[in-house]
Amino acid sequence: MDRKEFLKKGLLGTGMFVASAALGDVIKNNIDELTELDIIGFNHLPNTTSKIMANTILHKSESRGDANHGWLHSKHTFSFANYYNPERMHFGALRVLNDDTVAEGMGFGTHPHDNMEIISIPLEGDLEHKDSMGNTTVIKNGDIQVMSAGTGIQHSEYNKNADKAVKFLQIWVFPNQKNVTPRYDQITLKLEDRQNKLQQILSPNADDAGVWIHQNAWFHLGKFDKGISADYALKAKGNGVYLFNLNGTLLVNDQLVEQRDGFGIWDTDTIQIKANTDSEFLIMEVPMTL
Numbered sequence: 001m002d003r004k005e006f007l008k009k010g011l012l013g014t015g016m017f018v019a020s021a022a023l024g025d026v027i028k029n030n031i032d033e034l035t036e037l038d039i040i041g042f043n044h045l046p047n048t049t050s051k052i053m054a055n056t057i058l059h060k061s062e063s064r065g066d067a068n069h070g071w072l073h074s075k076h077t078f079s080f081a082n083y084y085n086p087e088r089m090h091f092g093a094l095r096v097l098n099d100d101t102v103a104e105g106m107g108f109g110t111h112p113h114d115n116m117e118i119i120s121i122p123l124e125g126d127l128e129h130k131d132s133m134g135n136t137t138v139i140k141n142g143d144i145q146v147m148s149a150g151t152g153i154q155h156s157e158y159n160k161n162a163d164k165a166v167k168f169l170q171i172w173v174f175p176n177q178k179n180v181t182p183r184y185d186q187i188t189l190k191l192e193d194r195q196n197k198l199q200q201i202l203s204p205n206a207d208d209a210g211v212w213i214h215q216n217a218w219f220h221l222g223k224f225d226k227g228i229s230a231d232y233a234l235k236a237k238g239n240g241v242y243l244f245n246l247n248g249t250l251l252v253n254d255q256l257v258e259q260r261d262g263f264g265i266w267d268t269d270t271i272q273i274k275a276n277t278d279s280e281f282l283i284m285e286v287p288m289t290l
């Protein structure tokens with residue numbers, strides 16, 4: 001499959017829900033998918049303020065797609081479901097970055113995916129996962145979950161709590177191998193390992209720190225006190241970095257990056273990060289070509 005067909009597959013057909021009524025406390029729906037991206041729904045906010053520089057791109061928090069379905073409030077950094085923005089298709093191999101809040105007792109009904117690496121990072125609450133491989137698990141803040149959809153997997157995710165919302169990042173990365181055997185993994189991280197330093201949470205190597213995926217990608221989390229700085233050295237030639245700032249205010253290569261902003265940079269060997277305030281952030285290093 002050539003690059004054009006591979007990208008089209010990823011943009012138009014990777015994950016699907018079938019629309020239906022509620023099933024118990026889980027809703028089947030048509031919102032967690034990469035459909036034909038030609039309609040902006042009434043509850044989606046198109047991007048109008050992306051800032052593009054020579055080898056960087058800044059996505060302000062308020063410029064993200066805003067999809068509020070009642071039980072689910074999702075902020076889309078990149079075009080997803082009914083949110084379409086031609087400036088926001090992907091950042092290299094990074095295809096989806098959704099900032100999701102799921103209401104009490106609600107969730108995503110059973111639905112299929114194929115040929116995508118799917119990573120979930122819980123921020124608050126408890127998210128219960130069930131899949132066609134027989135896994136039933138709960139992930140919470142401090143955990144990271146990964147699925148290699150490969151030849152095909154079905155799963156559901158819902159908020160296990162009846163008294164509080166669950167918040168998590170849903171991230172999709174194009175794989176470097178197609179039609180692999182589906183797999184699931186999750187680990188619990190040590191929160192202290194990201195205090196004033198960079199904690200690796202994902203890599204291409206099963207023997208390395210964190211979970212692993214079928215892509216030449218590395219993810220790190222940092223939780224920095226005000227005034228702390230660090231350099232991040234890219235691991236592979238041809239990769240770029242997309243930094244998503246969870247909380248606080250950062251300077252990244254002298255660019256101000258505020259809460260829930262995303263900042264991408266490529267054609268560089270290192271980036272410099274300084275916390276203007278107490279801050280927490282996610283670094284995603286991915287290949288810039290597919």
